[in-house]
Amino acid sequence: MDDRASAHPRPTLAGVAARAGVSVSTASLVFSGRGPVAAATRDRVLAAAAALDYGGPDPTARSLRRGSTGVIGVVTEDSLADSFRDPMNLALLDGIGEGLGEERLGLLVIPRVSDPGIDLAAAPIDAAILLGCTTDVAPAVAALRRRRIPVVAIEAVPMQDVVAIDLDNRDASRRGAEHLRELGHHRIAIVTLPLDTARSRGEVTAARIAASAAHTTLERLAGARDVFPDAVAHTATGSRVDEGARIARDLLDLPVGERPTAIVAQSDLLAVGVIRAAELAGLDVPGDLSVLGFDGVRLEGATAHVLTTLVQPATEKGRAAAAAVLAELAGESGRAVLLRCELRIGTTTGPAPAS
Amino acid sequence: MDDRASAHPRPTLAGVAARAGVSVSTASLVFSGRGPVAAATRDRVLAAAAALDYGGPDPTARSLRRGSTGVIGVVTEDSLADSFRDPMNLALLDGIGEGLGEERLGLLVIPRVSDPGIDLAAAPIDAAILLGCTTDVAPAVAALRRRRIPVVAIEAVPMQDVVAIDLDNRDASRRGAEHLRELGHHRIAIVTLPLDTARSRGEVTAARIAASAAHTTLERLAGARDVFPDAVAHTATGSRVDEGARIARDLLDLPVGERPTAIVAQSDLLAVGVIRAAELAGLDVPGDLSVLGFDGVRLEGATAHVLTTLVQPATEKGRAAAAAVLAELAGESGRAVLLRCELRIGTTTGPAPAS
DNA sequence: CGTTTCGATCGAATCGTTTCGACTAGGCTA
DNA sequence: TAGCCTAGTCGAAACGATTCGATCGAAACG
Numbered sequence: 003m004d005d006r007a008s009a010h011p012r013p014t015l016a017g018v019a020a021r022a023g024v025s026v027s028t029a030s031l032v033f034s035g036r037g038p039v040a041a042a043t044r045d046r047v048l049a050a051a052a053a054l055d056y057g058g059p060d061p062t063a064r065s066l067r068r069g070s071t072g073v074i075g076v077v078t079e080d081s082l083a084d085s086f087r088d089p090m091n092l093a094l095l096d097g098i099g100e101g102l103g104e105e106r107l108g109l110l111v112i113p114r115v116s117d118p119g120i121d122l123a124a125a126p127i128d129a130a131i132l133l134g135c136t137t138d139v140a141p142a143v144a145a146l147r148r149r150r151i152p153v154v155a156i157e158a159v160p161m162q163d164v165v166a167i168d169l170d171n172r173d174a175s176r177r178g179a180e181h182l183r184e185l186g187h188h189r190i191a192i193v194t195l196p197l198d199t200a201r202s203r204g205e206v207t208a209a210r211i212a213a214s215a216a217h218t219t220l221e222r223l224a225g226a227r228d229v230f231p232d233a234v235a236h237t238a239t240g241s242r243v244d245e246g247a248r249i250a251r252d253l254l255d256l257p258v259g260e261r262p263t264a265i266v267a268q269s270d271l272l273a274v275g276v277i278r279a280a281e282l283a284g285l286d287v288p289g290d291l292s293v294l295g296f297d298g299v300r301l302e303g304a305t306a307h308v309l310t311t312l313v314q315p316a317t318e319k320g321r322a323a324a325a326a327v328l329a330e331l332a333g334e335s336g337r338a339v340l341l342r343c344e345l346r347i348g349t350t351t352g353p354a355p356a357s
Numbered sequence: 358m359d360d361r362a363s364a365h366p367r368p369t370l371a372g373v374a375a376r377a378g379v380s381v382s383t384a385s386l387v388f389s390g391r392g393p394v395a396a397a398t399r400d401r402v403l404a405a406a407a408a409l410d411y412g413g414p415d416p417t418a419r420s421l422r423r424g425s426t427g428v429i430g431v432v433t434e435d436s437l438a439d440s441f442r443d444p445m446n447l448a449l450l451d452g453i454g455e456g457l458g459e460e461r462l463g464l465l466v467i468p469r470v471s472d473p474g475i476d477l478a479a480a481p482i483d484a485a486i487l488l489g490c491t492t493d494v495a496p497a498v499a500a501l502r503r504r505r506i507p508v509v510a511i512e513a514v515p516m517q518d519v520v521a522i523d524l525d526n527r528d529a530s531r532r533g534a535e536h537l538r539e540l541g542h543h544r545i546a547i548v549t550l551p552l553d554t555a556r557s558r559g560e561v562t563a564a565r566i567a568a569s570a571a572h573t574t575l576e577r578l579a580g581a582r583d584v585f586p587d588a589v590a591h592t593a594t595g596s597r598v599d600e601g602a603r604i605a606r607d608l609l610d611l612p613v614g615e616r617p618t619a620i621v622a623q624s625d626l627l628a629v630g631v632i633r634a635a636e637l638a639g640l641d642v643p644g645d646l647s648v649l650g651f652d653g654v655r656l657e658g659a660t661a662h663v664l665t666t667l668v669q670p671a672t673e674k675g676r677a678a679a680a681a682v683l684a685e686l687a688g689e690s691g692r693a694v695l696l697r698c699e700l701r702i703g704t705t706t707g708p709a710p711a712s
Numbered sequence: 713c714g715t716t717t718c719g720a721t722c723g724a725a726t727c728g729t730t731t732c733g734a735c736t737a738g739g740c741t742a
Numbered sequence: 743t744a745g746c747c748t749a750g751t752c753g754a755a756a757c758g759a760t761t762c763g764a765t766c767g768a769a770a771c772g
Binding site for chain 2: 012055056057058059060061062063064065066071072073075081082083086087092095096099104107108109110111112120121123124125126145148149150
Binding site: 024025026027028031037038039040043063065066067068069 | 718719720721722723724726727728729
């Protein structure tokens, strides 16, 4: 059988049709199932296909003719693996998968949107979802727009012709901060998500804020500072436990009077790191230090605490993105969505220590 | 500008060529850069393209003509998100990304290979990597073969015309078990990875083994039983900490004389669960119970221990898979690779308790 | 029994590129 | 000055399907 396979170049619909003694159009109808075909004819065509080892219409030819590929692009900023290390993105992916349903073939994940070497416009996709892109995505969006490819962006700066799936990041952060203020805290510190693609650790200055395009980070920061305008903030290189711990170590290395009584972390992973560092430094959470997270990710046994955090509807975000994509593909215009986070009070925040 | 965009249907290379006053072939040369084009001509074409808001050649048409899409398919068994929740798969993905280099557009991730509803043959890909597929993948492979699409499988049952990237699962497990035997253990229990897609928890019987197609699980099991032929084994529904804990709870709920003195877990996540359950039951690790893992994943702070485990070269696996894919696409035949695990002795195994 | 209708089939045009071979006009070598 | 090579350009033939409109019996209808 191998010789046959290598002898004949590659079976095509025309070959199958010829062998079955029907026209190409009829053979096409058999495979696409969109026209009436006599049972006998269908069988003949299928038999011919089997005999020639034909595996069905070529996807690229089909795409060209039909004008659609059945593939949705998911554009990420980091490397693939790094993007998927963030539990929030996984939940998002779950939602996208759910929302897309059975109709689509798969997701084409395209890493490093900011890499000029990668030509987003050359990707065979019907629509694109921008996933956690903090960089300036304008060029990428422009390229997709030229292709008439609908774009849905998740938590990105608002752009024209891009359906935005957003979170009330600022408002939610403000509510979290207010919770701390109500508990009597005055001196708080903030551990932020990355501010830029360079991802250097360090204190957040006005200059760095001005230079940053990290929408989510900035919004959450603004929300916290709506309540605590002077709160010091340090930025992390990524949403990871070790980063949170590392930054907290610096923030907590102060005499009692100057040390923050609460730390606002912009993600749960960072918050867990903060808690670990605090406990390692001999501080009691929440007795000596309150810790607030963001995300509401299930962190199985990472700490003995129940994290006080802003629970975001991550899966819902994915579903909304998928719905928007489907709407756009159907010709309707996908509606922008603003989802709300909910403050879940756990055991990591408490009254400010009387000092 | 919006009216223009909607007025004209969509710019094509032909339109650009016409406007630039050159032939389509010349315009094509400008964009593909594979022929000599006078600088002046090039500029004229690019200017026309800009004027028409043309974003470059259509990917599907290009794919059809060129016969390749620039996309590699990654076929997983679970939902996307679930696949990527396994840290091993992420490391693998890292390796694939590294190995593929800059040439490729992206990875088309295709979930649920066993779902008959999804037509693998309809995916526009140049090659496929089978990732952690425990089910019977024969139909999928057959479909791809008909398409003349090279297939690389990671830790799957050997198949003809499929490049295998494999691990010495059986031998490694045997070495791990021998380590336990040398420590004086006789009564051990095994916590296995899933045995089948149904994923029901429970004791591993001969019947279930016979019915299972989960290559990796079976190999690791066989390796452990090479040393401890009568070891009882329970299968998990997934490689997760909570699963490990849940199963260990049952395994350890026995009088001291019958309780295993060591548990072999088929993944580090399971092993961590086992350790947690043991400590919750008041057992000392490794004093009362030794625990052996598999994978060598970095588990930041999950336990206070250093897990004794079989460290597998996960990233290397990905790189090898990528190399095989590239080789196959270059017309050479990708070589099968067998990678070796290394036993790393940590603090979770110790001498069997004298009883 | 003439006409309409419908199921089944086919031919031909089309989707938007890439690429092969041919052609022209100069610049070189001999 | 004849002959050759090369850079630059072009026409036309793929690539492998889908789909529109036409055709042709046979069944259904009045």
